[in-house]
Amino acid sequence: MDLRNALSSSTEPYCPPAPVPHQQPLTKLQVIRTALRNPLELWGQASFTLPWIETKFFKERTLIVNDPGLIRHVLVDNVANYEMSEIRQLVLRPILRDGLLTAEGAVWKRSRKAMAPVFTPRHSKGFAGQMLARSEAFVEERYGSVGSNGLSGSFQTDICVDMTDLTFDILSETLFSGEVVTESENVADDVDNLLHRMGRIDPMDMLRAPPWVPRLTRIGGRKVLEKFRAMVAETMDQRRERLRRTPDAVPQDFLTLLLQLEGPEGLTSGEIEDNILTFIGAGHETTARALAWTLHCVARSPHVREKMEAEIDAVLATDGEPVADPVEWLDRMPWVRASFEEALRLYPPAPSINRAAIEPDSWTSPEGKTVKIDAGVTVLVMPWTLHRHELLWDRPRAFMPERFLPENRGTIGRFQYLPFGAGPRTCIGATFAMQEAVIALAVLMHRYRFDMVPGAHVWPVQKLTTQPRDGLPMQVTLRA
Ligand code: HEM
Known part of the structure; x- marks a missing residue:
């Protein structure tokens, strides 16, 4: 596809900013240091130009896969031969246990x-009203209008923090309808604390030490985790009680839907708890990062912003009710959707999908x-390198939402764009996330x-997700 002519x-x-691929191989020490500091800086030129690369680090052999045919082979055609890689499980399983993201084998299949059914488009659409209400309440509380909240018509804020709070608000509304049993002042901070203490690679993980060897970087995380699990268990108990007493009057949120699955054919109580933690872990920071990156890229692309604003204004009439149900916004706002999808390409929140081969395999x-x-x-199937690969994309480093407009979308291959993964383990929350993102962007x-x-230094790092290292300070101005 040549989109060059699409732009004058x-x-x-x-x-937008990204590490320049290095030309020379890194030494072993550099690899370790870079992997702990920012894995996005590990990848050399070959990772963005070759269809696959074999590497060896000490005894560990890794195949980096960028060829869409080979990706399809690993994630779909011969999926039974690939399990979750050990390092991913060492980091995530202690927190999420048998939640869908970390479960394997029969438990994963049953769950x-x-x-x-909980994640069908029909159910996700049912959440559109809550997504809209929470987004509107958030902008009112956080930004207000001129003169309110002590803010003037223009002010600075860290958009990364704001988007994390907004997506957490939306998730806790759709998960629990705000009925969380907790003594904590700020559950969003507890979640952040939990994910960032626990969900990161420790040098002991890199050395493949068994799970019982203490991870010094995660000290303190256990306590936060226990507190969090107690909160989820208590919230579940209260809802069970309500379901028993007044089954017709309980909110139809994720919690109710999951509790209705409890039983021998469905989920155990422990699995429901693990999955609630999984949705919190997998389902708000990912969307938050992508929203923040979208706003960053759009801020530097005036022609894109104009198109988005025109679409948004046409649907959200300035006075009175929006002209369309929020469920329809995804279709009504192709530039908003395309800009979010393009930000997911350049800054995939999950930059690496890791697997390990069980039996010997080959692909031609x-x-x-x-x-x-x-x-x-x-x-390693890496959206980070795949989405910036020179064999697959025209001007791979440029922010060009045009690629994702309905008239161009068909030229993007199914296995060259994988922000949500592919195959049986594809993201279960993808429809939910897309709908949430378009609604939130439109309201904002x-x-x-x-x-x-001016002068803000923006730099992507891979922590749990692809995020700006020093936050994302932005100037927010009330539109005339
Ligand atoms: C922009 C937002 C999101 C991105 C980029 C994203 C990305 C991904 C990716 C790449 C995977 C596949 C991982 C693998 O194959 O190893 C995945 C799996 C998963 N995601 Fe998402 N996700 C997002 C939002 C959500 C939301 C909103 C939820 C839930 C409410 C969610 C829940 C899950 C779960 C439970 C899995 C595991 C599925 C399985 O293994 O069966 N995600 N996600």
Whole structure:
């Protein structure tokens, strides 16, 4: 696809910040340091130009896969031969246990089947009203209008923090309808604390030490985790009680839907608890980061912002009710949707999908080249390199939402764009996240303009998600 002509020379697309791929291989020490500091800086030129690369680090062999055909082979066609990689499980399983993200084998199969109906487009659409109400309440409380909340018509804020709070608000509304049993002042902070203490790679993980070897970087995390689990268990108990007493008067949120699955064919009580934690862990920071990156890229792309604002204004009439149900906004706002999808391409919140081969395997490309994959080899499907790959994308580093408009979307292959993964373990919350993002962006951009703060240094790092290292300070101005 050549999108060059789609843009006039006066609208040269914005290339947002990203590490320049290094030309020389890193030494072992550099690899360790970089992996602990920012894995996004590990990848050399070859990762963005070759269809696959085999690497060896000490004894561990890794295959980095960028060829869409080979990706399809690993994630779909021969999926039974690939399990979750050990390092991913070492980091996430202590927190999420048998939640869907970390469960394997029969437990995963039963849980995914039981939960699939909860995540159908019909149910996600049912949440659109709550997403809209929470987004509107959030902008009113956080930003207010001119003169209210002590804020003037223009002010600075860290958009990364704001988006995390907004998506947490939306998630806790759709999960629990605000009925969380807790003594904590700020549950969002507790979640942040939990994820960032527990969900990160420790040097002991890199050395593949068994789970019982203490991880010094996670000290303190256990206590937060226990507190959190107690809160979820208590909230579940109260809702069970309400379901018994007044089954017709309970909110139809995720909690009710999950508790209705409790039983021998469905989920155990422990699995419901694990999955609530999983939704909190997997379902708000990911969307928050992508929203923040979208606002950053749009701020530097005036022609995109104009298109988005025109679409948003046409639906959210300035006075009175929006002209369409929020469920329809995804279709009514193609530029808003495309900008979010383009931000997911450039800054995939889950930058790496890790697997390990169980039995030896091989794959042959249509050109007749064969890749051999030995048992135990780690296979990395990396949206970070795949989405910026020179063989697959025109101007890979440029922010060009045009790629995702309905008339161009068909040229993007299913296995070259994987923000939500693919195959049986594809993200169960993808429809929910897309709907939430479009609604939130529309509400935010209808009332405000978001601009870069001059001199702010923006740099992506891979922590649990792809996030700005020093936050994302932005100037927010009330639109005329
Ligand atoms: C922009 C937002 C999101 C992104 C980029 C994202 C990304 C992903 C990716 C890449 C995977 C596949 C991981 C793998 O194959 O190893 C995944 C799985 C998963 N996601 Fe999401 N996700 C998002 C939002 C959500 C939301 C809103 C929820 C729930 C409310 C959610 C829940 C899950 C769960 C439970 C899984 C595990 C599915 C399974 O293994 O069966 N995600 N996500």
